[in-house]
Amino acid sequence: MLHINDVVYRIEGKLILDGATVAIPTSHKVGLVGRNGAGKSTLLKIIRGDLATESGSITTSKGAKIGYVEQEAPGTDKSIIDWVVASDLERADLMTEAETATDPNRIAEIQLRLTDINAHSAPARAAAILAGLGFDNLAQQRPCQDFSGGWRMRVALASVLFLEPEILLLDEPTNYLDLEGTLWLENYMRSYPHTIVIVSHDRDLLNTAVSHIIHLNAGKLTTATGGYDDFETQRRQKQSLELKLKKKQDDERRRIQQFIDRFRAKATKATQAQSRIKALAKLQPIVAQIEEQVAPITFPNPEKMRSSPLLRLEDASVGYTPDAPILSNLNLRIDQDDRIALLGQNGNGKSTFAKLISGKLSTCHGKVYGAKQISAGYFAQHQLDELNPLKTPYQLYVELLPDATEAQRRARLGAAGFGASKADVTCAKLSGGEKARLLLALATFHGPHLLILDEPTNHLDIDSRQALIHGLAEFEGAVILISHDRHLIEASADRLWLVDNGTVTSFDNDINAYRQDLLASRSNKTRGKSKTASDGTSNAKKPDRAAQRRLAAEARATMAPLTKAVTAHEKEIAQLTDKISKLDVILADPEIYAKDPDKAKASGIKRGQLAQSLAHLEEQWLTALEELEAAKSQQNQI
Numbered sequence: 322m323l324h325i326n327d328v329v330y331r332i333e334g335k336l337i338l339d340g341a342t343v344a345i346p347t348s349h350k351v352g353l354v355g356r357n358g359a360g361k362s363t364l365l366k367i368i369r370g371d372l373a374t375e376s377g378s379i380t381t382s383k384g385a386k387i388g389y390v391e392q393e394a395p396g397t398d399k400s401i402i403d404w405v406v407a408s409d410l411e412r413a414d415l416m417t418e419a420e421t422a423t424d425p426n427r428i429a430e431i432q433l434r435l436t437d438i439n440a441h442s443a444p445a446r447a448a449a450i451l452a453g454l455g456f457d458n459l460a461q462q463r464p465c466q467d468f469s470g471g472w473r474m475r476v477a478l479a480s481v482l483f484l485e486p487e488i489l490l491l492d493e494p495t496n497y498l499d500l501e502g503t504l505w506l507e508n509y510m511r512s513y514p515h516t517i518v519i520v521s522h523d524r525d526l527l528n529t530a531v532s533h534i535i536h537l538n539a540g541k542l543t544t545a546t547g548g549y550d551d552f553e554t555q556r557r558q559k560q561s562l563e564l565k566l567k568k569k570q571d572d573e574r575r576r577i578q579q580f581i582d583r584f585r586a587k588a589t590k591a592t593q594a595q596s597r598i599k600a601l602a603k604l605q606p607i608v609a610q611i612e613e614q615v616a617p618i619t620f621p622n623p624e625k626m627r628s629s630p631l632l633r634l635e636d637a638s639v640g641y642t643p644d645a646p647i648l649s650n651l652n653l654r655i656d657q658d659d660r661i662a663l664l665g666q667n668g669n670g671k672s673t674f675a676k677l678i679s680g681k682l683s684t685c686h687g688k689v690y691g692a693k694q695i696s697a698g699y700f701a702q703h704q705l706d707e708l709n710p711l712k713t714p715y716q717l718y719v720e721l722l723p724d725a726t727e728a729q730r731r732a733r734l735g736a737a738g739f740g741a742s743k744a745d746v747t748c749a750k751l752s753g754g755e756k757a758r759l760l761l762a763l764a765t766f767h768g769p770h771l772l773i774l775d776e777p778t779n780h781l782d783i784d785s786r787q788a789l790i791h792g793l794a795e796f797e798g799a800v801i802l803i804s805h806d807r808h809l810i811e812a813s814a815d816r817l818w819l820v821d822n823g824t825v826t827s828f829d830n831d832i833n834a835y836r837q838d839l840l841a842s843r844s845n846k847t848r849g850k851s852k853t854a855s856d857g858t859s860n861a862k863k864p865d866r867a868a869q870r871r872l873a874a875e876a877r878a879t880m881a882p883l884t885k886a887v888t889a890h891e892k893e894i895a896q897l898t899d900k901i902s903k904l905d906v907i908l909a910d911p912e913i914y915a916k917d918p919d920k921a922k923a924s925g926i927k928r929g930q931l932a933q934s935l936a937h938l939e940e941q942w943l944t945a946l947e948e949l950e951a952a953k954s955q956q957n958q959i
Contacts, residue, residue, distance in 0.1 A: 322347050323368070323385075323488055323516060324943075325542065328377035330360070330367060337363055339540030340377070345533075347382060347487075350510060350517045352549065355537035356753050357782045361520045364388065364537065365490045368518070376957045381488060388486025390494065394476035396466040396842040401456060401476050404465055405447045408480040443483075450479045453505040454498070455666055471497045471667075482509065491519040495526065495805050496779045501665040502838050503805040506530075522783045524549050525807040549783070615784040616738030618761060618792035623696070629656035631695050631770055631799055634679055637687030639677045646685045647673045650824045655771065659799045660811045664828060664835055665820035671803050674825055675699070675773050678801065698769035702776045707757045710749035714739045714759055721766055724834035737762035753780030761789075773801045778809060807832055883948050890942035897935045904928040 323345040330338040332491035339358040345351055351360050366372045368379050369387050381387070394404060407413055412435070421433045435441065451461050454475045465473060474497040481489065495503045500659065503526065510517055510530040517533075523526055527534065528548035536543045536552065545552040631728040647670045655661065655678070663671045676682040679699040680692055687807045709717075714737075718730045734744045738758050757780045765772060778786050787957075790812045793800055802814055810817075810832055817828040817835065828835060904924050907913060 322382045323518070324378075324380040325364075325368070326378045326380065328364075328379070329375040330363065330368060330372070331375060332363070333573075336540055336635050338367075338374075341537070341540060341542045342377075343535055343542040343544055345516060345518065345535075348514065348516055348530040349533060349938060351519070351533045351535050351544075352518045352531040354522075354527070354536050354549065354552070355536060355782065356784070357752060357780075358538045360540070361537055362492050365492055365520060368488075369490060378942060384648055385487035386484075387488045387490065388481045388484055389490040390474070390481050391477045393470055393473040394468075394480070395463050396473070398464045400462050401465055401468070401479075401599075402444065402447055402451060402461040403452065404476065405480045405483050409440075409443065409484060409648050412438060412443060415440065421641055447479070447483050450482050450509075451476075452734075453509060454479055454502050454667075475502070485515065486511075487515045489515060489517045491517065491521070493520055493522070493779075495521060495523050498805055498811075500664060500805045500807065501666045501839055503807070504839055522778070522781065522786060523806055523808070524783055524786070525811075549569070603612045615788050616758075618738070618758065618785070618788045619736060620698075620761075620765045620772060620792055620796040620798075622797040623768045623770045626797065627657060627691075627770055629658075629908065630654040631657055631691055635689040635690070637677075637689055638685045639673060639682055640685055641673075641682075643685045646823075648677075648820070648824055649686075651687065653818070653825060655799055655801070657770070657799055658797075659816060660793070660802070660814045661800065661816045661818055661819050662802045662804070662814035662832075663820055663825075664832075668825070669820045670825075671820045672701070672775055674820060675701075675775055675801060675803060678771070679773050695770040696767060697771040697773060698765040698767075699773045700761055700764045700777055702779055703759050705753070705780070708748040708756060710757070711747055713747055714751075715744045717759075717763065721763075754782065754785060757781055760787075769798060771799045771801065772796060775803045776805065777802075778804060778806045805840070807836075883945060886945040887942065890938060890945060894935065894938055894942060897931055897938065901928060901935065903932050904931070921947070 324344075325341055325343045328338050328341045329336075341364065353364065355361050367374055368370075369389050370379075394401070397404065399407070415431050415435055419428070419435070422428050424432060439446070447869065448458075448461060456475070456479075461942040465476060466810075467475070478491075478494055494506060497507065503523065507526050507530045510519070510526075517531070519526075519531065528550055528876070531548060532546070534545045534547070534549060534552035536545065537558070545555050547555075632653075634651040634653045637651040638646035638649040639651070651674075663674065665671055673682065676699075677684065677689070678692075681699070714734055718734055722730050722733070731741075731744060734740075737890065739755075739762075743751070743755065748759070751759065757777065761777065777789065781789065786806065786809060790809060793802075793813045800813065802810065804810055817830075818825050819828040819834065819835075904927060907920075907924050913924075
């Protein structure tokens with residue numbers, strides 16, 4: 322169990338968390354969402370103890386380990402599988418001690434503990450996780466120093482998944498995964514036996530891999546059951562209701578104020594006026610909803626459209642040296658209205674293909690027709706680091722529009738989402754999302770015929786990703802998309818091309834079929850490895866059927882009272898919630914404060930008492946639920 326209790330935290334005087342409170346039961350999978358800059362990553366750092374709060378506390382179940390992804394795996398000469406296995410320090414210490422221990426009792430303790438933590442199956446478990454994240458058998462034997470930063474981040478992720486902490490914190494893990502790795506992680510999270518808190522802007526991941534959404538907004542935490550789409554529906558319904566209540570209350574406040582203004586000076590109406598003043602003071606205003614508007618993402622259309630096909634490849638091959646092509650036998654065409662998503666693992670050649678059609682690489686063999694007649698806009702994540710940190714967006718637009726007026730330049734910048742407050746800020750001080758928006762604007766400034774986007778969403782929040790989808794829908798040119806965001810692919814692409822086995826071919830099915838094929842393929846490989854590892858290392862004897870039946874009966878006997886307690890608590894919670902809702906209706910009526918102030922006061926006191934009882938009851942329910950889930954987990958192991 323993880324409790325965040327009334328946490329307050331400031332950064333340079335700015336209030337980030339303002340009494341943030343939430344309880345996460347054991348084994349729950351929750352997605353932590355909110356706008357960029359809301360404080361999600363800060364909250365994760367507070368949970369793991371890296372930051373001290375101004376007030377409030379974080380409490381967990383006794384002995385619960387908190388796991389999170391380190392910056393990246395170090396560049397050592399140790400193989401990545403050995404590095405992942407060695408991250409289990411307890412196992413490493415026990416294995417070392419087992420080689421030198423001489424006391425029979427201590428040897429027995431060591432072997433028993435090694436069995437408890439599945440120490441002998443550790444290499445097989447590590448290999449399965451690394452395979453899911455894109456490392457084949459050969460790659461797993463290579464030293465960490467052979468891999469780039471993005472791949473080392475995958476190794477660091479594999480390490481924390483291998484340790485299986487009771488509370489797993491993940492902060493945008495898909496930013497350094499391809500679509501295939503994201504799909505595997507999504508499947509892995511669903512079967513993870515412990516608690517997960519994940520910060521992500523990947524809508525599909527939040528719809529399929531978590532059971533609850535925690536929304537961080539204005540320093541407060543609110544919880545919704547279900548995935549992101551369920552949360553969004555509930556949020557819109559709540560906003561609609563609050564707007565209606567606010568309108569009704571504002572009308573009532575105006576009516577009372579008009580009475581006060583008319584009769585305050587009249588002796589015959591003075592008493593009534595004073596009564597209305599008191600009623601007005603008691604009428605606590607509903608806070609107006611203030612939502613930061615997300616600037617649209619727009620792409621200039623090409624001034625002159627080209628006839629189809631824009632590009633045609635015949636028996637083409639491409640690589641970085643003529644005698645070692647990465648992709649061969651390319652026979653493809655791109656039409657002026659195509660929306661194509663490239664599928665395939667990182668390292669298969671997706672970015673190489675993108676560079677070929679953007680004109681950044683030439684063919685080793687074969688032909689590319691039409692490349693000289695079209696313009697291409699190319700966006701890649703690595704370009705964020707290439708922005709001049711000392712220049713502002715306005716200065717970059719001066720270079721693009723040397724003959725334009727300042728008003729014309731600022732108008733273009735405003736359309737790209739850079740108003741007066743951001744246009745003159747140096748690139749070094751822009752957020753990752755703002756840099757991504759700026760790069761998108763620069764890459765498409767002259768209205769390209771073909772737009773190539775290589776992982777455009779890594780620094781965009783969910784609302785900005787939706788703005789990108791709308792922008793692509795309105796763009797009249799062709800689009801080539803490389804992304805791990807399945808929602809973006811499904812919403813924007815009408816054709817899928819698979820980059821695999823040294824070539825690019827059309828995938829004549831949808832993204833869900835690709836996901837099923839991928840998971841089935843990896844599952845078969847994992848089962849094969851697990852069977853080999855089990856045959857070679859497991860000497861454990863399975864209990865006989867009579868013992869299994871006895872253990873199952875004992876587990877059911879343990880679960881029965883727990884199930885009854887959880888059900889009883891849920892029933893009481895529903896009853897209290899219903900009573901509080903009825904009191905809220907009474908207290909929401911502004912006339913009660915004038916007509917029957919004693920009833921209003923009594924209702925307020927009663928509501929406070931019921932709220933305290935509800936909070937205490939929810940604590941009991943969470944404890945009973947945790948014990949029940951632990952019992953279920955024990956039964957599943959029988």
